Amino acid sequence: MPTEWFRDTNFRAKTLATIGNVQDVLNEYAALGFDLSLRQVHYRLVAQGLWPNTDKAYKNLGNIIRKARDAGMLDWDMIVDRGRKTHWKGTWDDPSDIMYSVVRSFKIDKWAGQDWHVEVMVEKEALEGVLIPVCEELQVRLSPNKGYSSASMMYKIGQRLLGKSEEDKFITIIYLGDHDPSGLDMDEDIENRLELYSDGVIDVVRVALTYDQIEQYQPPPNPTKMKDSRAKAYVQRFGQVSWELDALEPQYIANLITEHVTGERDEEAWAEAVAQQEAERQKIQDIIDQWGEDDDEDDDED
Structure with a gap:
């Protein structure tokens, strides 16, 4: 999970404490498999009595988090903006992948x-x-x-x-x-x-x-x-x-x-479907394994 330094900011002690609270929230939910939006971070701090629930406070928290990220203090991947996306079709380096x-x-x-x-x-x-x-x-x-x-x-x-x-x-x-x-x-x-x-x-x-x-x-x-x-x-x-x-x-x-x-x-019907899926996956795996063996034999002949 990356943090990157881009520029320094001289944070006040109170702001540093807020950044620490944000990091605690992010760590807690990352351990559960969740990434959070800015608003979710805001509400988690509000629920703990660590931050006021006002529009001004919400905007201020966003500014603090932005500056803390730029200063290399908060992970870029642990807070997400789902309203803005880049679309890209993935590629592959090798057929086996x-x-x-x-x-x-x-x-x-x-x-x-x-x-x-x-x-x-x-x-x-x-x-x-x-x-x-x-x-x-x-x-x-x-x-x-x-x-x-x-x-x-x-x-x-x-x-x-x-x-x-x-x-x-x-x-x-x-x-x-x-x-x-x-x-x-x-x-x-x-x-x-x-x-x-x-x-x-x-x-x-x-x-x-x-x-x-x-x-x-x-x-x-x-x-x-x-x-x-x-x-x-x-x-x-x-x-x-x-x-x-x-x-x-x-x-x-x-x-x-x-x-x-x-x-x-x-x-019961769900369990049967799960078993069927695993059986079909195994068929695919067998085909892939055979393909890999045939490919190795071709390499040996070369």
């Missing part, structure tokens, strides 16, 4: 023999780093958003779900979003639009962020955005405070997804 990667990459659709089709949707693209590993392990599609889903995205997902309905599968969308005026509306909006585009019954299950979770875990509150057209009705129910999904512990979110996804599947 791609041959051996095929075994690891080969997967069958383990949900094919299940009665349910399950997908995960999340309001926050910034939570990809938490959700991608667990969704890949559970072999469910993950659709991150930036607020409300676009019409193009909803149509594409709806058409995919139409195909699953035609296979006589029950469909569940596990949804995670903020607890604020628009956030509480999004899962209903998704259900309505997906049922429109799939011409079927879609069960959208909101697993976070719920008011029960807020009462139990006490995430730091934020002021409700009163410019939101849904704010009046929201304030009547919950007051002038809202909460962000990012404030929940990453491990808790991952466990939540695992619990709800595995609750929808037949474990």
Whole structure:
């Protein structure tokens, strides 16, 4: 995990203490296999009583982390920006490299023999780093958003779900979003639009962020955005405070997804699919091993 020095900064003692706190948070979650966004780091410090929960403090933390990275004090890979990406198609140096990667990459659709089709949707693209590993392990599609889903995205997902309905599968969308005026509306909006585009019954299950979770875990509150057209009705129910999904512990979110996804599947059928996948992988490995032996024989003849 790289740190690189680019320039010195004379940090005050208080700022050095904050950098140390940030490093502790990053180390803790790296040990669990998570990289964090800036907002997640912010909320982890807020939850520990080490940082104020204000927009000004959030921006200030970003500046501190940027300067600490430039000074070689924080790892560049442990804080990620998922909103900005560079696209590149990978290359291979040798045919054998791609041959051996095929075994690891080969997967069958383990949900094919299940009665349910399950997908995960999340309001926050910034939570990809938490959700991608667990969704890949559970072999469910993950659709991150930036607020409300676009019409193009909803149509594409709806058409995919139409195909699953035609296979006589029950469909569940596990949804995670903020607890604020628009956030509480999004899962209903998704259900309505997906049922429109799939011409079927879609069960959208909101697993976070719920008011029960807020009462139990006490995430730091934020002021409700009163410019939101849904704010009046929201304030009547919950007051002038809202909460962000990012404030929940990453491990808790991952466990939540695992619990709800595995609750929808037949474990006996799943185990059979896993065994089938391993048998197919072994067939591929045998072909590769034979290819390697034939290649060695050709070299000897030369």
